[in-house]
Amino acid sequence: MKIADFQKLIEKTYGVRDRKRGVEATYLWFAEEVGELARAINGRSSRENLRHEFADVLAWLSTLASITGVDLQEVADERYGKGCPRCKAIPCKCEEKRATAYRCS
Secondary structure, X not given: OOHHHHHHXXXXXXXXXXXXXXXXXXXHHHHHHHHHHHHHHHHHOOHHHHHHHHHHHHHHHHHHHHHOOXXXXXXXXXXXOOOOOOOOOOOOOOOOOOOOOOOOO
């Protein structure tokens, strides 16, 4: 499934409810799901739960994009469609500034 198809599916499934809830409350749900994903990544759950949490974060991100009028497929293509937004390379050739990995912005 493409990003655009997923966003449309989530919009059809939950769009009315999501718009009633509004951006602020939806963002709180999204943040909660990101927290659950963080716990799953830190090894506090099964592989299946990790997969579940990634799917939930993607769904809530899609909801936020829809209710704020952002097409995720479009912005993903624009921002990352040619590789790193800064150096345009795949893989990124930007120099890391810290010991931990980061995304160029």
